[in-house]
Amino acid sequence: MRKKLICCALLLCFSLAASTSALGYIGKSIRIMGMGEELAGVVRDEYTDIYRNPAYLSLVKRVRVFGQNNLVGRTELRIAPQITNKETGLVGVVLPLPDFGNLALVGELKPSTGEDHPSTVVYRDYSDRHRIDTYSKNVYTKESIVNFKAIYSRRLSPSLLAGVDFVYLKNYHRLDSEMYSSTIERSTASDELLRDDSDEEIRNSDDSPDAQRATLGLLFESWKRSTLDFTLYYENSHYVREASLGWQTDDRWFAPDTFQNSRLNYRASSGPVENRALGLDVNWKRDLSKKTILSLLFGGRYETSKSTWSEQGRDTSYHSPDRYSLSENHSSIKNDDEGFSLMLGIGCETRFAFKILDIGDVLANDLDGACTLGVACKGYWDQDELDHYRWSAKSSISMVGDSVTRSTESFEEARVRKTINSYRLSIPIGLEFVLEKAVKIRLGGEFVIKRIETESGSSTWSKAYHSQGFGLSYHDQIYLDVYSKEPMSHMGNWTARVEYRF
Secondary structure, three states, rough: OOHHHHHHHHHHHHHHHHHOOOOOOOOOHHHHHOOOHHOOOOOOOOOHHHHOOOHHHHHHOEEEEEEEOOOOOOOOOOOOOOOOOOEEEEEEEEEOOOOOOEEEEEEEEOOOOOEEEOOEEEEEOOEEEEEEEEEEEEEEEEEEEEEEEEEEEEEOOOOOEEEEEEEEEEEEEEEEEEEEEEEEEOOOOOEEEEEEEEEEEEEEEEEEEEEEEEEEEEEEEOOEEEEEEEEEEEEEEOOOEEEEEEEEEEEEEOOOOHHHHHHHHEEEEOOOOEEEEEEEEEEEEEEOOOOEEEEEEEEEEEEEEEEEEEEEEEEEEEEOOOOEEEEEEEEEEEEEEHHHHEEEEEEEEEEEEEEEEOOOOOOOOEEEEEEEEEEEEEEEEEEEEEEEEEEEEEEEEEEEEEEEEEEEEEEEEEEEEEEEEEEEEEEOOOOEEEEOOOOOEEEEEEEEEEEEEOOOOOEEEEEEEEEEEEEEEEEEOOOEEEEEEEOOOOHHHHHHEEEEEO
């Protein structure tokens, strides 16, 4: 037992080292990503099935610990595109609980902070003057990910399994920046002040979205050669964005009574950004033979998105001796969108064995292989009802002494309502070659045709994608899976997963 724990700890340390000391989140296994993500739900895959329907966790019989890095940025919740997991990793554990079901916990953490305090002073001497330039900058950036996922499942009867999961995703993004610069010039002969300039800029921003997802899954095994599973989920995202800018400049040239002073104050903020989605996925599988499985898939989803954004700016300038100007602008954006999605698909998975080498007279054992082939056809229909409203107001005034020389005001208002229909046909094909159960090579390809229609016109395009990966295993306990969008020779682009099964 002690050796197993030591081995487990070493594997986790390796995985964390490969993931730049961070944790992250995925929703599909490395195996399916190598064969093609669109084959999720068609090709039977343990971790992909658990992620899409928590009831499948009840089928796990052994304790497992696993870690994974993720160099490919992605987001699992469509309502939260701001939340990605690029350059992160994953650590999790699966715990079968006798008589109480199964529990899985996945933790994510990506700590990232930064500080920068450069400061320089430069002295320059010319024939008629000497100059001092001062520059300083303070930057503090915080970007971290704190996510958590818990899955629980239990077999309710010999033919019914149920599971629930909860996901909490949080990204912290913050930037504080302060910059100051000044230039002073004096006469070499008289030490008289010739120029005195200073600029100061302060920036603050914060964009820290969070999202939650709750899922209820059911798996029916009432039929001898068929299974049927349902997944009902609810997603919610809520956050507030803020940004501000303050800028000030003071310029004096040649004489104390000749100067210009400018101040710019800018503030931008949003009301609550609220995105919600409710969806249902259905997956039916039928064993056509011992090696071939037919799948029928259905997905439905309803989504709403609401957000507001406002900006205020004030720019003032003072010119010697008594000139003054003021500019102000205000603008606001409000979006209230809703839409639905439907998906229908059919797919087939088949397995067959073959002999790579048949030279039993030379070797003690022949070299055997097996292949898994997955093919599917999926159709998607998305309809989005967009309702966007925007208004802006601007004003400016110029004065000399007590007299107004120029004053202007303007106001603009616009509203856009339109319907967007998107149709997509996806045809994925994936292969996995298994050599003596220890080495797996995965290849995938996908052909996509997409058409977008609006009131103003339509467009159609097609594109082909490919995927690749491999897997290694040792004594049915240690597993390594790798996926990369780039050629496998570029190890820096690998997404790797290590697992130990007790």
